[in-house]
Amino acid sequence: MIDTNPKKIEEILSRGVEEIFERESLLKKLQSGKQLRIKFGIDPTGPKIHIGRAFQFWKLRDFQDLGHKIVLIIGDFTAQIGDASDKQAMRKPLTEKEIKENLKNYLFQIDKILDIKKVEVRYNGEWFKKMKVIDFVNLQMIFTAQQIIQRRNFKERWDEAKPIGLHELDYPLFQGYDSAAVKSDVEIGGSDQLFNLQAGREIQKFFKQKQQDIMTSKMLNGLDGRKMSTSWGNIITIIDEPNDMFGKVMSMKDELIDEYFELAARLTKEEIFQIKKNSDNPRDIKARLAKEIVKMYHGEKKSQKAEEEFNKIFRNRELPTDIPVFKTNKKQYFVLDLLFDAKLAASKNEAKRLVEGGGVELQNGDKKERIADWKKEVNLENGMIIKVGSRKFVKIKIK
RNA sequence: GGGCGUGUGGCUGAGCAGCAAAGGCAUCAGACUGUAAAUCUGACGGGUUCUACCCUUCGCAGGUGCAAGUCCUGCCGCGCCCA
Numbered sequence: 001m002i003d004t005n006p007k008k009i010e011e012i013l014s015r016g017v018e019e020i021f022e023r024e025s026l027l028k029k030l031q032s033g034k035q036l037r038i039k040f041g042i043d044p045t046g047p048k049i050h051i052g053r054a055f056q057f058w059k060l061r062d063f064q065d066l067g068h069k070i071v072l073i074i075g076d077f078t079a080q081i082g083d084a085s086d087k088q089a090m091r092k093p094l095t096e097k098e099i100k101e102n103l104k105n106y107l108f109q110i111d112k113i114l115d116i117k118k119v120e121v122r123y124n125g126e127w128f129k130k131m132k133v134i135d136f137v138n139l140q141m142i143f144t145a146q147q148i149i150q151r152r153n154f155k156e157r158w159d160e161a162k163p164i165g166l167h168e169l170d171y172p173l174f175q176g177y178d179s180a181a182v183k184s185d186v187e188i189g190g191s192d193q194l195f196n197l198q199a200g201r202e203i204q205k206f207f208k209q210k211q212q213d214i215m216t217s218k219m220l221n222g223l224d225g226r227k228m229s230t231s232w233g234n235i236i237t238i239i240d241e242p243n244d245m246f247g248k249v250m251s252m253k254d255e256l257i258d259e260y261f262e263l264a265a266r267l268t269k270e271e272i273f274q275i276k277k278n279s280d281n282p283r284d285i286k287a288r289l290a291k292e293i294v295k296m297y298h299g300e301k302k303s304q305k306a307e308e309e310f311n312k313i314f315r316n317r318e319l320p321t322d323i324p325v326f327k328t329n330k331k332q333y334f335v336l337d338l339l340f341d342a343k344l345a346a347s348k349n350e351a352k353r354l355v356e357g358g359g360v361e362l363q364n365g366d367k368k369e370r371i372a373d374w375k376k377e378v379n380l381e382n383g384m385i386i387k388v389g390s391r392k393f394v395k396i397k398i399k
Numbered sequence: 400g401g402g403c404g405u406g407u408g409g410c411u412g413a414g415c416a417g418c419a420a421a422g423g424c425a426u427c428a429g430a431c432u433g434u435a436a437a438u439c440u441g442a443c444g445g446g447u448u449c450u451a452c453c454c455u456u457c458g459c460a461g462g463u464g465c466a467a468g469u470c471c472u473g474c475c476g477c478g479c480c481c482a
Contacts, residue, residue, distance in 0.1 A: 163478070224425090232410095233425075251435045283433040314434055350427085352449090353442055357428035375449085389428060391435070 002033045002067040012062050016055055016263045018191040018216045021198070026213040029185060036068045039184035039200075039212065041124075041175060043075040044102035048237040049109045051293065052220030052228045055263045057113040059188055059217060070119045072110075073178050074103060077125040078171065109238055112297060120182075127181045128174065139173050142206050143199075148172065151195045172199035180207045191216040220263045223252040236264075242298045246306035249290035250314075254282045257289065265292045313391065319363075323385065323395045331398065335360070335376050344388045354388055361387040 009030045013020065020026055029036055040060055049057075060070050079099050110116060148169050149158060157164050176199030179187055183204075187197050197214040204211050221227065222234030229235070236248045252260070261272050275288050287307060294303035312318045326342040333341075336351045339360065345351035354360050355374040362369045362378065363385040371378070384396040 226424095247435055254433095254436060281433060282436075286434075286436085310434080347445065348447090349445065350443085354428065357442065358430095359428040389435095 002035055003065070004031050004033055005066075006031075008062070008066060012059070012066075013215075016059070016218050018218045019194065020213065020215045021201075022213055026186060026215070029213065030066070036063070036185040037071050037120075037183060038063045038068050039071045039073060039179055039182060039187040040189070041073040041075055041078075041178060041187075042106065043079040044099050044106050047102050047105045048239060049106065050228055050235040050237045051264045052222075052235070053190075054113060054238050055220060056188060056190065056217055057110060058266065059215075061114055063186075064114060064118060070114060071182050071184060072119050072121045073182065074106075074121060074123045075175075075178075076103070076123045077128040078174050112238060122182060124174070124178050124181070127177070139177060139203065140170075142202055143173070145169075172196045173203070176200040176203040179212050180204050180209055183209060184212045185210070186215065187212050188215045188217065190219055192219065218259075218263060221256060221259060223248060223256070225253045225256060236293070238297050242294050242302040242306040243309050245294050245297070246290045246303075246310050249293055250283075250286055250310065252286070254286075257282065257285055260289055260293075265289060266296065267292060317390075319385065320393060323393045325397050326386075326394045327397045327399055328380070329399045331380050332377055333380055335371055335374055335378060338378065338380075338386070339388070342386065342394045344386065344392055344394060359389050363387060 009027070012030070013023070013027065038060060040056065064070050076099055079102075080096075107116065107121075149155065151172075154164055154169070156162075172195055175196040179200030180203050184200070187200055189197050194214075194216050197212075197216065201211045201214065219227070222229065222232055223236070224232070224234045226232060226234060236245055240248065249260070261267065267275075275285060279285060287310075290310075291303050291307050294306050298306075309321060313320050328341070335355060336345075336348045339345040339351035339354065340348050345354055352374045355371050358370065358372065360371045362371060364381055364383070380396050380398060382396065382398050386394045386396065
């Protein structure tokens with residue numbers, strides 16, 4: 001029932017892995033043939049899972065495929081606190097309503113990667129909501145203030161005199177206590193989670209449990225090479241539309257290709273080697289990577305289509321398959337009003353800029369006309385296409 | 400409770416009383432191409448009768464100036480230090 005194939009185990013312990021404590025112990029556990037409890041905690045803080053985080057779920061999937069038990073901790077309680085990992089500033093606590101909403105979306109997305117029916121899903125409110133204050137204080141006694149504060153991102157904020165919420169210091173305790181509550185054998189997380197994962201080991205020790213082994217994964221950088229972050233807009237989420245997903249991969253920096261092959265795709269080393277052998281043009285390698293990533297979340301067919309669509313629009317500069325339609329009953333239109341009304345520009349000033357920059361083109365059949373004068377009034381015809389930049393199109397429909 | 404400091408456009412961060420407000424990042428357009436990459440160029444609050452004019456912005460509310468992001472007063476938020 002438990003797969004102990006050495007090759008698979010080796011893959012699990014190496015691919016995309018940053019650190020393991022204790023490696024020997026974990027290896028033995030995996031070889032033992034016993035079913036392990038693999039803990040993974042998520043705070044339903046944002047609505048979407050990006051492909052960087054998805055890597056960790058794929059890692060869990062590997063464990064699941066070997067027959068181990070995935071214990072997914074939903075931090076409905078801790079989400080109200082806010083983890084300090086990876087944060088330079090305090091995080092706003094979420095309301096219960098937001099948490100519920102996020103959670104629903106989360107499970108739907110996780111199901112794309114894990115077999116959710118086989119996962120043990122636990123909410124940490126289950127134990128925290130009834131924890132007594134005295135028990136919590138006891139938990140705090142396991143650590144000294146120095147131990148907690150020395151953690152890098154606390155230290156940095158401390159040194160820079162930036163605010164650190166007192167409650168934030170408790171976060172590692174809560175996450176660590178989760179491990180004791182579910183008696184986990186292994187916990188995985190991002191490399192920014194190392195501190196929290198280790199707290200789990202300490203707390204398990206305190207409760208005289210066997211200490212979990214911990215594994216941290218490498219962090220996938222965003223498309224521009226900076227840290228992935230929703231606010232940077234450099235992420236790909238696993239529910240992005242196929243075309244979007246494909247395009248985003250194509251737009252990433254060339255230097256990131258290897259990283260994405262390792263963390264965002266599931267191809268074997270041999271396959272990757274082959275791809276690189278076939279072409280040394282980054283465009284082609286990226287296209288191959290993009291296709292693979294889209295396939296993981298949308299399947300072979302849609303992935304194929306996304307590639308065709310991409311080539312159509314950007315390589316051959318043709319029109320996309322689906323063009324939004326702008327319905328109107330006016331046949332004469334001032335360009336600025338047209339762009340504004342068709343939502344191709346957020347304001348008339350912006351429309352003006354676009355025209356002045358030479359980014360606006362009208363297409364009617366084979367006739368193409370670049371609009372250079374923003375005062376111009378144009379005659380509309382059914383089926384006419386307005387093109388703004390290289391990727392915004394609108395088709396005119398006259399009522 | 401006391402002292403000091405701080406609050407600027409999507410973010411960051413300058414700003415001597417005459418600025419729609421430097422720089423950086425992000426964004427958008429153009430050229431180029433291997434692509435929505437890199438590089439270069441330009442734009443980047445809104446509106447209009449459009450090389451000009453008008454309106455709205457620099458935590459909030461008042462005040463002094465012909466003129467205030469810039470000075471004064473009072474609030475509010477945030478930070479540090481002392482208690």
